[in-house]
Amino acid sequence: MPPLHPKTMNDEGGAKAKPRKPKPATLSNSHALFNSTIRKPCLKQILFTFLLVLALYALFNAFFNPTLDTASSIFLSAGDTSVTYPAVKVYLYDLPTRFTYGVINHHSLARGGSRSAGDKSPLKYPGHQHMSEWYLFSDLTRPESERVGSPVVRVSNPEDAELFFVPFFSSLSLIVNPVRPAGSVPEKPPVYSDEENQEALVEWLERQEYWKKNNGRDHVFVASDPNAMYRVIDRVKNSVLLVSDFGRVRPDQGSLVKDIVVPYSHRIRTYPGGVSVDKRKTLLFFMGNRYRKEGGKIRDTLFQILENEKDVVVKHGAQSRESRRAASQGMHTSKFCLHPAGDTPSACRLFDAIVSLCIPVIVSDSIELPFEDTIDYRKIAVFVETASAIKPGYLVSKLRTFTSDRILEYQKELKEVKRYFEYDELDGAVNEIWRQVSKKLPLIKLMINRDKRLVKKEPDCSCICVNQTVLR
Amino acid sequence: MPPLHPKTMNDEGGAKAKPRKPKPATLSNSHALFNSTIRKPCLKQILFTFLLVLALYALFNAFFNPTLDTASSIFLSAGDTSVTYPAVKVYLYDLPTRFTYGVINHHSLARGGSRSAGDKSPLKYPGHQHMSEWYLFSDLTRPESERVGSPVVRVSNPEDAELFFVPFFSSLSLIVNPVRPAGSVPEKPPVYSDEENQEALVEWLERQEYWKKNNGRDHVFVASDPNAMYRVIDRVKNSVLLVSDFGRVRPDQGSLVKDIVVPYSHRIRTYPGGVSVDKRKTLLFFMGNRYRKEGGKIRDTLFQILENEKDVVVKHGAQSRESRRAASQGMHTSKFCLHPAGDTPSACRLFDAIVSLCIPVIVSDSIELPFEDTIDYRKIAVFVETASAIKPGYLVSKLRTFTSDRILEYQKELKEVKRYFEYDELDGAVNEIWRQVSKKLPLIKLMINRDKRLVKKEPDCSCICVNQTVLR
Numbered sequence: 001m002p003p004l005h006p007k008t009m010n011d012e013g014g015a016k017a018k019p020r021k022p023k024p025a026t027l028s029n030s031h032a033l034f035n036s037t038i039r040k041p042c043l044k045q046i047l048f049t050f051l052l053v054l055a056l057y058a059l060f061n062a063f064f065n066p067t068l069d070t071a072s073s074i075f076l077s078a079g080d081t082s083v084t085y086p087a088v089k090v091y092l093y094d095l096p097t098r099f100t101y102g103v104i105n106h107h108s109l110a111r112g113g114s115r116s117a118g119d120k121s122p123l124k125y126p127g128h129q130h131m132s133e134w135y136l137f138s139d140l141t142r143p144e145s146e147r148v149g150s151p152v153v154r155v156s157n158p159e160d161a162e163l164f165f166v167p168f169f170s171s172l173s174l175i176v177n178p179v180r181p182a183g184s185v186p187e188k189p190p191v192y193s194d195e196e197n198q199e200a201l202v203e204w205l206e207r208q209e210y211w212k213k214n215n216g217r218d219h220v221f222v223a224s225d226p227n228a229m230y231r232v233i234d235r236v237k238n239s240v241l242l243v244s245d246f247g248r249v250r251p252d253q254g255s256l257v258k259d260i261v262v263p264y265s266h267r268i269r270t271y272p273g274g275v276s277v278d279k280r281k282t283l284l285f286f287m288g289n290r291y292r293k294e295g296g297k298i299r300d301t302l303f304q305i306l307e308n309e310k311d312v313v314v315k316h317g318a319q320s321r322e323s324r325r326a327a328s329q330g331m332h333t334s335k336f337c338l339h340p341a342g343d344t345p346s347a348c349r350l351f352d353a354i355v356s357l358c359i360p361v362i363v364s365d366s367i368e369l370p371f372e373d374t375i376d377y378r379k380i381a382v383f384v385e386t387a388s389a390i391k392p393g394y395l396v397s398k399l400r401t402f403t404s405d406r407i408l409e410y411q412k413e414l415k416e417v418k419r420y421f422e423y424d425e426l427d428g429a430v431n432e433i434w435r436q437v438s439k440k441l442p443l444i445k446l447m448i449n450r451d452k453r454l455v456k457k458e459p460d461c462s463c464i465c466v467n468q469t470v471l472r
Numbered sequence: 473m474p475p476l477h478p479k480t481m482n483d484e485g486g487a488k489a490k491p492r493k494p495k496p497a498t499l500s501n502s503h504a505l506f507n508s509t510i511r512k513p514c515l516k517q518i519l520f521t522f523l524l525v526l527a528l529y530a531l532f533n534a535f536f537n538p539t540l541d542t543a544s545s546i547f548l549s550a551g552d553t554s555v556t557y558p559a560v561k562v563y564l565y566d567l568p569t570r571f572t573y574g575v576i577n578h579h580s581l582a583r584g585g586s587r588s589a590g591d592k593s594p595l596k597y598p599g600h601q602h603m604s605e606w607y608l609f610s611d612l613t614r615p616e617s618e619r620v621g622s623p624v625v626r627v628s629n630p631e632d633a634e635l636f637f638v639p640f641f642s643s644l645s646l647i648v649n650p651v652r653p654a655g656s657v658p659e660k661p662p663v664y665s666d667e668e669n670q671e672a673l674v675e676w677l678e679r680q681e682y683w684k685k686n687n688g689r690d691h692v693f694v695a696s697d698p699n700a701m702y703r704v705i706d707r708v709k710n711s712v713l714l715v716s717d718f719g720r721v722r723p724d725q726g727s728l729v730k731d732i733v734v735p736y737s738h739r740i741r742t743y744p745g746g747v748s749v750d751k752r753k754t755l756l757f758f759m760g761n762r763y764r765k766e767g768g769k770i771r772d773t774l775f776q777i778l779e780n781e782k783d784v785v786v787k788h789g790a791q792s793r794e795s796r797r798a799a800s801q802g803m804h805t806s807k808f809c810l811h812p813a814g815d816t817p818s819a820c821r822l823f824d825a826i827v828s829l830c831i832p833v834i835v836s837d838s839i840e841l842p843f844e845d846t847i848d849y850r851k852i853a854v855f856v857e858t859a860s861a862i863k864p865g866y867l868v869s870k871l872r873t874f875t876s877d878r879i880l881e882y883q884k885e886l887k888e889v890k891r892y893f894e895y896d897e898l899d900g901a902v903n904e905i906w907r908q909v910s911k912k913l914p915l916i917k918l919m920i921n922r923d924k925r926l927v928k929k930e931p932d933c934s935c936i937c938v939n940q941t942v943l944r
Contacts, residue, residue, distance in 0.1 A: 083623045083910075084556045151555045256918065256934040257729050365928050373918035378925050385927035438555075439914045443936060446728065446845035451938045453850050455857035456837050462728040463935035464915060466923045 087153040088438040091161035092140045095168060099201050103169040106192040107176045129348040130171035131265045132242065133222035135423045137167040139430045149427045152434040158210050162441060164219045168201050170228035198231045214448045220437060224262060226344040240440055242433065245368050247344025257464060260436045263370045263421045263429055264348035268328040270355040275411035277404045283311035284399055285334035285358065287327045290316045293343045301390045302340055309396050331356035335407055336399050340364060351421050359410045363389040371420055371432055379413040559625040560910040563633035564612045567640065571673050575641040578664040579648045601820040602643035603737045604714065605694035607895040609639040611902045621899045624906040630682050634913060636691045640673050642700035670703045686920045692909060696734060698816040712912055714905065717840050719816025728840065729936060732908045735842045735893045735901055736820035740800040742827040747883035749876040755783035756871055757806035757830065759799045762788045765815045773862045774812055781868050803828035807879055808871050812836060823893050831882045835861040843892055843904055851885040
């Protein structure tokens with residue numbers, strides 16, 4: 001697997017880099033160089049060398065921030081307007097292979113792949129919309145020197161860790177066995193069981209010292225597919241879950257306070273051009289499954305309303321390479337892209353639209369959005385209440401009121417935030433997810449410390465609410 | 473008022489300090505100084521000066537971190553294990569005087585103080601256990617150069633602010649009118665009404681643009697006395713409240729997620745000595761009101777159990793300078809200090825004990841503690857469930873099992889964390905409170921952005937829970 005982030009800046013570092021000092025070799029060389037031009041008197045020479053060393057050392061320090069020795073201290077100076085915190089220390093569990101590469105292997109085998117016993121080439125994680133689990137895992141396995149801009153640092157000793165990352169490929173595990181047409185009988189029963197693997201994972205974890213220490217509260221799981229980990233969710237609900245939405249978790253299992261909403265890994269290619277209205281002739285585009293369960297039932301109604309509108313393209317389409325190509329083409333040439341709820345409030349389509357600079361029109365009342373502390377989605381998307389969206393004519397007339405200038409403004413904002421949704425960009429989705437994870441740490445530490453000293457072990461919740469005008 | 477934090481490091485800075493460069497005057501002087509010793513050749517001289525400038529500039533940069541231009545960017549380098557974030561930008565409301573110095577003036581007048589019309593000397597905020605409101609206000613009014621180590625920076629333009637500090641002296645306001653003995657009739661009715669002032673404050677705020685903008689969600693109030701702001705709490709419950717505990721607020725008004733627990737301002741003097749068992753002959757000390765309301769009812773039972781125990785001092789005592797002197801003496805010469813609940817779960821006594829290096833014995837099942845993400849209170853205090861504490865003999869026999877070494881360990885830990893409870897220390901309680909405030913910012917921003925784009929305005933809470941084993 002090639003490194004996902006290009007190597008930049010320098011190759012130094014490591015999990016526990018000390019404040020760097022210029023290498024003695026470099027210094028002697030510089031010294032010699034200048035020595036040849038300034039020979040006497042001795043005092044001058046010494047002073048000169050001293051200043052040179054000082055200049056080099058200080059420059060080094062100025063460009064590469066010094067490392068802090070203690071985890072809790074922060075480095076600050078008077079009148080300064082920035083604050084330096086130590087990077088959050090994350091331990092990557094070395095899970096038994098069955099939970100990581102074993103899942104990739106089973107996925108490949110179930111699709112006719114075969115590996116000879118001697119094959120040492122790395123297994124390739126297959127591309128799909130919930131592959132954030134792969135990007136986060138491979139980010140942590142990279143040398144620190146390549147993890148440019150990361151707010152977390154990997155530590156090799158769990159004793160040093162503040163958080164524990166459990167790299168189970170929970171979303172891939174769900175789709176190991178290919179979906180078969182209803183009624184068809186498989187030639188032989190599947191050899192892989194996602195449910196068994198979920199349970200085996202939790203059993204393995206529950207034997208680990210650091211899981212038991214804080215009841216999993218400082219552990220981080222990726223459960224990006226809304227069904228991922230469903231079998232064991234109650235046993236890992238203390239942990240930080242990286243999810244796509246909260247459509248299939250109860251409030252006691254997941255919340256905006258405890259967990260993190262991560263973007264889908266977009267499936268169509270990023271629009272390479274700039275902002276423009278002329279190149280986007282279609283007003284509104286949608287391509288996808290017309291019929292969905294639960295929250296997605298609205299889709300059929302939207303199809304009926306929209307399919308005969310001028311400048312509007314709505315197409316039924318299933319997951320395939322061909323569909324993706326058609327969707328890319330459509331999203332790259334439309335001003336607005338419809339984003340109705342899928343089976344759960346979120347869907348990959350939103351992120352496809354964002355990287356296409358196609359303004360998302362979100363018709364999904366309970367949607368949760370990634371990085372919403374950083375991104376004001378009103379600047380990049382149009383939100384329409386479901387009840388309004390299904391009124392004939394409403395949606396299209398609303399969209400026609402947007403001027404070209406307003407559309408260009410949205411596109412500029414989309415271009416600004418696009419990097420947050422690019423998993424393979426240098427300071428993209430991966431770093432932002434770690435940033436979100438690191439922001440949870442104070443509350444996690446508070447809950448851990450508090451939980452241990454509480455003398456009464458009663459259920460007890462702390463909440464933050466919106467629109468709460470009713471007095472109890 | 474003298475500055476509470478001694479001036480250190482340098483005098484430069486200001487609310488929006490740019491990366492500093494050495495002053496030209498200084499440079500010319502240094503240049504001249506070295507010029508006299510190195511006269512030729514010209515190249516050498518120029519090179520020398522260049523290096524000197526570089527060394528000075530780089531040193532400057534290394535010691536005083538460069539300012540970041542954009543609020544959202546962070547400064548990171550490869551392999552580095554620290555992360556630099558911009559300081560959180562806080563706007564200090566210039567409130568009408570009645571909410572700040574007016575409260576001090578009324579407090580003074582109600583105690584026979586008088587001020588001539590021409591008196592320009594600053595009003596002195598009176599010392600009391602809930603004076604964090606004064607320390608935070610005066611910290612923000614200080615020049616940035618003196619706010620060493622602060623994770624927040626004051627901005628003069630509200631448009632630049634991320635948080636808004638409302639410096640109403642809510643706890644002082646509660647005690648403006650002296651408590652009179654029950655049944656006594658005051659000579660004339662009090663001229664000051666705390667309730668009126670609370671309501672006037674909220675009415676004033678509700679007219680402010682930046683209050684309306686985010687429904688007060690990015691506003692910060694000090695409500696340290698458990699009764700402070702009680703009249704208007706439902707109108708400010710969206711805001712961040714700095715409280716002593718949650719004893720008198722409902723879960724929809726205050727929580728560990730939204731709000732911050734701040735320490736009382738300790739009322740007895742800090743123990744100046746080091747760790748020691750020999751100098752502390754008393755096993756357990758308590759001095760305070762024997763009879764309290766609600767959570768404090770346990771006190772009378774504890775008195776009965778403890779008052780005849782050997783090596784134990786329990787004394788009834790009211791608030792007075794004399795009592796404080798006796799309490800100082802007692803806490804400085806005891807190994808353990810009893811901390812039963814007051815009318816609410818918290819009390820100032822805990823912080824008096826901490827700065828006395830007297831190990832707190834906390835008998836208050838629902839107590840919330842300041843800075844619990846940073847401080848593991850099990851290392852500095854002994855927690856005893858109320859039900860056990862009131863069993864005769866239990867408490868004293870438990871405390872007698874602690875060895876001298878164990879007691880010294882507790883004392884060492886107390887010494888380590890003491891600074892968090894010192895409001896007038898350079899990197900003490902004030903900076904730590906701002907740090908706690910700044911850690912709330914991501915969630916505040918998330919809730920603000922989310923609230924504005926939600927199409928359905930329904931009450932909706934996000935929570936984090938402990939001991940939640942019951943499935944719904």
